[in-house]
Amino acid sequence: xxxxYNDVTVDETAxxxxxxxxxxxxxxxxRQPLLLPTRALAEAIAEEWRAQEEDMLPQAMPLTRMVxxxxxxxxxxxxxxxxxxxxxxxxxLLSYRAEAPVxxxxxxxxxxxxxxxxxxxxxxxxxxTSGIRHVEQPAETLTALRQAVSDLNDFHLAALHVLxxxxxxxxxxxxxxxxxxxxxxxxxxSRLDEAYQAERWGADREAEQRAGRLAAEMxxxxxLVRLSRA
Numbered sequence: 001x002x003x004x005y006n007d008v009t010v011d012e013t014a015x016x017x018x019x020x021x022x023x024x025x026x027x028x029x030x031r032q033p034l035l036l037p038t039r040a041l042a043e044a045i046a047e048e049w050r051a052q053e054e055d056m057l058p059q060a061m062p063l064t065r066m067v068x069x070x071x072x073x074x075x076x077x078x079x080x081x082x083x084x085x086x087x088x089x090x091x092x093l094l095s096y097r098a099e100a101p102v103x104x105x106x107x108x109x110x111x112x113x114x115x116x117x118x119x120x121x122x123x124x125x126x127x128x129t130s131g132i133r134h135v136e137q138p139a140e141t142l143t144a145l146r147q148a149v150s151d152l153n154d155f156h157l158a159a160l161h162v163l164x165x166x167x168x169x170x171x172x173x174x175x176x177x178x179x180x181x182x183x184x185x186x187x188x189x190s191r192l193d194e195a196y197q198a199e200r201w202g203a204d205r206e207a208e209q210r211a212g213r214l215a216a217e218m219x220x221x222x223x224l225v226r227l228s229r230a
Contacts, residue, residue, distance in 0.1 A: 004021075005021035008020070010046050017039050018036065030072040036228075037228050044063055045063050066224050074157055082150055085170060089126075089141075092126055092170055095129065098130065107196065124141045153228075156177060162221040163221050166190070167189075172189060176218075184215060186218065
């Protein structure tokens with residue numbers, strides 16, 4: 001798509017912040033007003049539009065894409081999004097441990113501190129198993145996680161969906177949301193097995209490229225949390 005505007009500005013309305021192209025307010029793809037909770041988020045999105053050259057590159061506008069998904073998707077389907085996120089708590093990556101080799105088993109012990117954190121922070125004590133056995137989480141744990149997720153605003157809910165989907169862990173997603181983990185740290189924790197296998201057998205270039213894209217997506221989700229809270 002060719003760039004069709006010259007000026008990008010931000011202003012404040014009674015309902016929130018917005019950015020304008022040549023003085024005209026922008027709408028989402030579903031024709032919703034693109035209203036944002038903070039000036040910081042509005043300015044960051046405006047900067048994505050300012051940075052576009054003659055040929056616009058949607059892939060270079062990750063915040064715009066995520067905000068559109070919040071306003072056109074999450075806001076309308078909150079119960080479905082909450083249910084999808086909670087499935088990562090029911091089968092959280094951190095609850096499933098390797099039985100061997102001993103080096104990987106030892107590395108996964110690092111997850112214990114984050115299980116302790118989520119228990120202290122949200123009252124959610126997750127059960128742990130090893131091998132291929134499935135573990136049922138206590139009902140009170142799932143209730144606590146549901147409350148924690150349901151309390152989030154739409155922007156943070158969208159970010160958590162991305163974080164939990166990529167890591168396979170609601171615990172790690174909540175830790176990023178809470179500012180206890182950087183997105184890159186959470187991503188690394190979620191890939192202990194992959195890192196161990198790469199050290200042992202060598203890295204796969206295609207897998208590394210995919211991992212880089214996922215890590216970047218997590219970084220954008222964490223940025224959305226930070227800017228929508230500013």
